[in-house]
Amino acid sequence: YQCKKCNVAQFRYPDGTVRLRNPHIELMDQDILYHLALGSESHDLVEMFGDVKFICMGGTPKRMESFAYYIMKEIGHKLPTGTTLQDISQYSYRYSMYKVGPVLSVSHGMGVPSIGILLHEVIKLMYHAKAKDPIFFRIGTCGGIGLEGGTVVISDDVVDEMGNHYYEVPMLGKPVRRPAKLDRRLVRELRALADPEDPYETTTGTTMCANDFYEGQGRTDGAFCDYTEAEKMTYLTQLQSNGVKNIEMEVVPFAALTHHAGIKAAVVCVTLLDRMKGDQVCAPKEVMNEWQIRPQKLVGRYIKRYLQTK
Ligand code: R2B
Numbered sequence: 001y002q003c004k005k006c007n008v009a010q011f012r013y014p015d016g017t018v019r020l021r022n023p024h025i026e027l028m029d030q031d032i033l034y035h036l037a038l039g040s041e042s043h044d045l046v047e048m049f050g051d052v053k054f055i056c057m058g059g060t061p062k063r064m065e066s067f068a069y070y071i072m073k074e075i076g077h078k079l080p081t082g083t084t085l086q087d088i089s090q091y092s093y094r095y096s097m098y099k100v101g102p103v104l105s106v107s108h109g110m111g112v113p114s115i116g117i118l119l120h121e122v123i124k125l126m127y128h129a130k131a132k133d134p135i136f137f138r139i140g141t142c143g144g145i146g147l148e149g150g151t152v153v154i155s156d157d158v159v160d161e162m163g164n165h166y167y168e169v170p171m172l173g174k175p176v177r178r179p180a181k182l183d184r185r186l187v188r189e190l191r192a193l194a195d196p197e198d199p200y201e202t203t204t205g206t207t208m209c210a211n212d213f214y215e216g217q218g219r220t221d222g223a224f225c226d227y228t229e230a231e232k233m234t235y236l237t238q239l240q241s242n243g244v245k246n247i248e249m250e251v252v253p254f255a256a257l258t259h260h261a262g263i264k265a266a267v268v269c270v271t272l273l274d275r276m277k278g279d280q281v282c283a284p285k286e287v288m289n290e291w292q293i294r295p296q297k298l299v300g301r302y303i304k305r306y307l308q309t310k
């Protein structure tokens with residue numbers, strides 16, 4: 001059933017472990033998580049990942065490595081002496097994955113297909129590992145609409161470029177739609193963790209997921225452009241009046257596939273620019289690096305609180 005309060009489909013086993021909506025998996029001799037360089041027979045997934053509680057995803061391997069080190073410091077996790085963090089999925093040459101106690105930090109690449117593949121495999125990983133009530137976060141970057149660069153946006157609703165609230169995947173030649181919904185309670189909890197002393201704004205709103213960075217986001221600085229600056233501004237203004245606060249490229253499958261699996265999930269992104277003022281991402285590297293830590297701090301605070309109250 002679907003929880004009225006939090007929006008999430010309750011599709012887990014009573015002990016909180018992840019159930020798969022796929023009868024084939026348990027009939028297979030082994031399940032190879034190809035893009036993670038892991039397998040249900042080649043690895044003891046329960047031993048390796050059974051204690052995972054938080055899966056944090058973001059676009060780049062480097063950012064997810066630094067998040068792993070950041071969260072290690074925050075939760076006071078110690079590595080065995082003489083060891084460093086290892087990229088568990090190193091030999092997939094696709095995604096990077098780091099584990100720090102109950103936290104997994106995984107890169108998802110850019111765009112819908114890339115995060116879609118990762119979600120299939122990470123959800124199966126949680127199933128094989130028998131992890132209990134895992135919570136998924138996407139900590140990312142985005143373009144803001146009427147928001148200064150460096151603003152943190154917690155997504156409370158999700159749309160695609162056509163204004164749809166679902167993820168549509170062609171299966172066997174037919175389109176299948178899955179509702180793209182995020183956990184409302186988690187949005188409130190994250191928002192409450194924003195520090196009023198922070199020298200930047202943390203807000204909530206609708207996030208639009210685009211399939212392209214340039215024309216798909218109404219930019220005029222791509223290799224091609226068939227509309228005018230005025231038409232672009234009309235479009236962005238329209239989005240703004242529909243409650244869209246930011247544009248990125250993964251939120252629809254992220255919300256839809258976690259919801260379909262009955263997994264609590266949230267998306268926290270920092271704006272790299274205000275799209276009402278321009279298209280080019282031109283903030284200096286150091287400034288951008290500081291901005292990218294902001295969603296990590298908020299999610300880090302959530303994880304820390306959660307572990308302290310347990
Ligand atoms: C935000 O940034 C990337 C594009 O630059 C994309 O992955 C996203 O969602």
Ligand code: URA
Nearest residue numbers: 141142143247248249
């Ligand atoms: N990521 C996006 O998808 N769009 C932006 O404008 C900035 C980052």
